[in-house]
Amino acid sequence: MSVSNIQVQLARQPEGNPKATDFQVVKTAMPKAGPGQFLARNIYLSLDPYMRGAIAGRHMGHQRLNPGDVIYGRCLAEVMESQHADYKAGDYVVLESGWQQFYVSDGAAADEVRKIDAGLGVPLSAHLGALGMPGLTAWAGVEKLANPGLGSTFVVSAAAGPVGGTAGQIAKAKGARAVGIAGSDEKCRIVVNEYGFDACVNYKNKNWTEELKAACPNGVDTYFDNVGGPMLDAVTQQLNLYGKIVLCGLVSQYNRGADSAFNGHNLGPFVGKRAQLLGLVVYDYYARMNEFLKAVVPLVNAKRLKFHEDRADSIEKAPEHFVRLMSGQNTGKALVVIGPEKA
Ligand SMILES: NC(=O)c1ccc[n+]([C@@H]2O[C@H](COP(=O)([O-])OP(=O)(O)OC[C@H]3O[C@@H](n4cnc5c(N)ncnc54)[C@H](OP(=O)(O)O)[C@@H]3O)[C@@H](O)[C@H]2O)c1
Known part of the structure; x- marks a missing residue:
């Protein structure tokens, strides 16, 4: 086993779009688990858009990071050694361990440790994507908030x-x-051919709103909004009366650089459509993780729920992979492979 730990730390606060040079890769001493603690070996690191705001102290409950701080991040890890009653060597867990190879946890709430059942017949990495926080977000927005009707x-x-x-x-x-x-x-090819959507529109096409109209001949009943900004206004134009909008993410606004000229929405069209705006925060649903898994694991096993991953193959590549995510170049769940599934 490696005797040192590689971490990714903040070098400087990003301005606008993050750059790889906003981060530094540092070798530190291998941490040791003491009484009441366990040592986790990170295998997959999840990269998520909220991290951009978390680094800057703009995301719920996350303190602004300073140079030298390890970057926030959730990993799927293997427990290597344990002096904690609830975890034993060989267990797989998802936990908030940051962008690094190894982490010592005492299982406290801040580490958000969750044991993973490795016998579900699904890839371990899915516990950071379709069967993890992003999947729980999707399930909560669809099942618990919008509940879209048949047809x-x-x-x-x-x-x-x-x-x-x-x-x-x-x-x-x-x-x-x-x-x-x-x-x-x-x-769009992946969305239709792999995920099985009925249609997909590339919003970089000049006439994308016309293409959306053609793809939605009966109008839009539910809009699950991950982007915010002008796209929300454009889709609201096509919302049916009493339609629902799940307000999930604002990724078009997270980088907030000099080029982010968006100044807010005109609320008139939302009133005109009698729209129901449904704000979604996944943390409200963490307690329902088992209900979510019970509903969604069978869909994955029956190949009715597919996912695509966008992987980087080492911890050193995490900064450039994050830059890729925050400029929309990722295709599927952004992950960094930190180590093999079995040590
Ligand atoms: N409310 C909650 O509790 C909650 C929980 C989890 C995630 N979220 C939000 O859900 C959204 C999707 O998350 P995800 O993990 O599935 O991310 P993701 O889709 O893997 O990655 C973000 C995608 O957003 C688009 N994008 C990136 N930068 C953009 C920009 N400047 N302008 C417009 N689009 C941009 C890109 O896709 P395109 O190329 O297709 O534009 C990019 O691939 C995010 O807004 C995230 O913050 C919310």
Whole structure:
């Protein structure tokens, strides 16, 4: 086993779009587990858009990071050694262990440790994507907030990603018509051919709103919004009366650089459509993780819920992979492979 620990720390606060040079890769001493603690060996690191705001102290409950701080991050890990009553060597867990190879946890609430059942017949990495926080977000928004009806039209943005892709597939499993919006033809191909959506529109095409209209001949009943900004206004124009909008993410605004000129929404069209705006925060649903897994694991096993991953192959590549995510170049769940599944 490695005798040192590689961490990714903040080098400087990013301005606007993050750059790889905003981060530094540092070798530190291998941590040791003491009484009441366990040593986790991180295998997969999840990269998520909220991290951009978390680093800057703009995301719920996350303190602004300073240079030298390890970057926030959730990992799937193997317990290597344990002096904690609830965890034993060989257990797989998901926990908030940051961008690094090893982490010592005392199992406190802040570490959000969750034991993983490795016998579900699904890839371990899925516990950071379709069966993890992004999937729970999608399930909560579809099942608990929007509850789209049979034959209704369900539109979702960032549709190739883990939240959007899972949301559309769950809506489809409930009998809705799923239409994606994504940022490239390749992403749309995945959304339709792999995820099984009924249609997908590339919003980088000049006439994308006309294409959306053609893909939604009966109008939009539910819009699951992962993007915010002008796209929300454009889709609201096509919302049916009393339609629902799940306000899930604002990824078009997270980088907030000099080029983010968006100044807010005109609320008139939301009133005109009598729209129901449904704010979603996944933390409200963590206690329902088992209910979510019970509903969604069978869909994965029956190949009715598919996912795509965008992997980097070492911890050293985490900074550039995050830059890739925050500029929309990822296709599917952004993950960093830190080590092998078995030590
Ligand atoms: N409310 C909650 O509790 C909660 C929980 C988890 C996630 N979320 C939100 O859900 C959304 C999707 O998350 P995810 O993990 O599934 O991410 P994701 O889809 O893997 O990645 C983000 C995607 O957003 C799009 N994007 C990135 N930068 C953009 C920009 N500047 N302008 C417009 N689009 C941009 C890109 O897709 P395109 O190429 O298709 O544009 C990119 O691939 C995010 O907004 C995230 O913050 C919310």
